[in-house]
Amino acid sequence: MTVPPEAFAVFGDRFALAQRYADFLATAGIERGLLGPREVPRLWERHLLNCAPVTELLPRGTRIVDVGTGAGLPGLVIAIRRPDVRVDLVESLQRRVDFLAEAAELLGLREQVRVVRGRAEDPAVLAEVGDAPFTTARAVAPLDRLVKWCLPLLATGGRLLALKGASAAEELTEHRTTLTRLGGSAAEVVVIDGVSVVVVERRKKQR
Numbered sequence: 001m002t003v004p005p006e007a008f009a010v011f012g013d014r015f016a017l018a019q020r021y022a023d024f025l026a027t028a029g030i031e032r033g034l035l036g037p038r039e040v041p042r043l044w045e046r047h048l049l050n051c052a053p054v055t056e057l058l059p060r061g062t063r064i065v066d067v068g069t070g071a072g073l074p075g076l077v078i079a080i081r082r083p084d085v086r087v088d089l090v091e092s093l094q095r096r097v098d099f100l101a102e103a104a105e106l107l108g109l110r111e112q113v114r115v116v117r118g119r120a121e122d123p124a125v126l127a128e129v130g131d132a133p134f135t136t137a138r139a140v141a142p143l144d145r146l147v148k149w150c151l152p153l154l155a156t157g158g159r160l161l162a163l164k165g166a167s168a169a170e171e172l173t174e175h176r177t178t179l180t181r182l183g184g185s186a187a188e189v190v191v192i193d194g195v196s197v198v199v200v201e202r203r204k205k206q207r
Helices: 006-031 037-057 075-081 094-106 123-129 143-153 168-181
Strands: 063-067 086-091 113-117 132-138 154-164 184-192 195-202
Touching (some): 006 037, 006 094, 037 154, 037 184, 075 094, 075 113, 143 168
Parallel strands (some): 063 086, 086 113, 132 154
Antiparallel strands (some): 154 195, 184 195
């Protein structure tokens, strides 16, 4: 597994931590079926470096809820790159929850990262992680479903940051009416270091 030169600049003094996470993904992550074996040669480019740019949209000291986090993408990458950000990882499958708990322990992130088992739409999950300033999601579902699941977890004025591919603008256009109906506003695509992030704000209540 070759480390791209830009990884050292992206993660800076947290690079060793990112390397430890990459190694854990390439071993336990593959063994437990969280990632396919073909992902190993491209772990850095396709996963860690692809997730890192979203941290540029987060203010200092905030909290994010990563919905359907799977192997911790982008949630654990955010926690690694930004030690000032508190991260809640929401995942419904027990084997993934176990992996995430082990990863947080291995990386020394237990004080910063909380693993929550459940689905975003579960009342228990809303009670535990709701009223968040930010939610994130990557490769979880189409935008209309993401908004339906993620906006209720946000505080009024909070933002969903959905990592999407090259078709982000088209997807936003397709679902914009639904996003508005579900309570989203100020929806836009922000491109950071080649990564497209759909930003949807939870509409402020009318006075």
